Amino acid sequence: MTDTPVVLIRTALDAGELLPLGEQLAAAGLRPVDCPRPSLGSIRGEADSVAEQLRDLAHGPVHVVGASYSAAVALALASHRPDLVSRLTLVEPPPAGTAYDGVFRGLCEEMVADQRERGTAAALDGFMGALAGDDWRARQESLRAGSVGEIEAGAEAFFTADLAALLGWSFSDEEAAAVACPALVVQGAATRPMFAAMAERVARLVPQAALEIVPGADHLAASTHPVEVAGLISAATASR
Incomplete structure (x- = not known):
């Protein structure tokens, strides 16, 4: 190595x-x-x-x-x-x-607004469903056991900080x-x-x-x- x-x-x-x-x-x-x-x-x-x-x-x-x-x-x-x-x-x-800058920024802004309106759990389901399909939890667990829990744990920071970083990048x-x-x-x-x-x-x-x-x-x-x-x-x- x-x-x-x-x-x-x-x-x-x-x-x-x-x-x-x-x-x-x-x-x-x-x-x-x-x-x-x-x-x-x-x-x-x-x-x-x-x-x-x-x-x-x-x-x-x-x-x-x-x-x-x-x-x-x-x-x-x-x-x-x-x-x-x-x-x-x-x-x-x-x-x-x-x-595609405008399209991407629009998607980020929509996700930020969704989290504010419906809460983190609902916004996460919407985002991951669009990215990986409605069965995203099963798909994630098939890729790596325990990954759904990690995604759920990181969701708050994703919606409140990471999306803001992308919008400012x-x-x-x-x-x-x-x-x-x-x-x-x-x-x-x-x-x-x-x-x-x-x-x-x-x-x-x-x-x-x-x-x-x-x-x-x-x-x-x-x-x-x-x-x-x-x-x-x-x-x-x-x-x-």
Whole structure:
């Protein structure tokens, strides 16, 4: 197993979403490290918090992985603290700077309003139902036992802080150009157009980026297809 850590930044809502991916990375001989992040209502603020953890974790730059929400945190980290990131993997980053900005912002605003009007439990059912189907609880438990409880535990922070962070986040062309390390952008083949557009944008604007598509996967590629995503990460790591 390599001594260089592969840091998995926890994503929103489900604190353990990347654990299966970490297991597959370990099986491939890499050293995954779980990286918690505070829900601060600010992508840049959370990137700064992760930066503090990285300084304590290693004596040099490390491979950073983010999925969905935490891909935004990873992008902010890599663009503003390039000295801490040697390689970047972004699985299904959220839209910013694409033609779908208005659509995405509208969805986030609707979810915030839904939580205020109907409460966290009802809003969570609405969000997860739209994302993964009405049987989302059974689907989640089939992917990882205990994940529904973790999702329910993270729901309050998701609706009150994480969505606000996404609404306040932007990612400029200049920030993309400031990412100095190789970057792997992973997209599910069946993802929504808004996420596909962002994956294509990042792959186009980040100087050393490559885009890989996971067949059969959607926005939840990191949790539904951990073997395939880990294989892409392992291959990219070996090619340096």
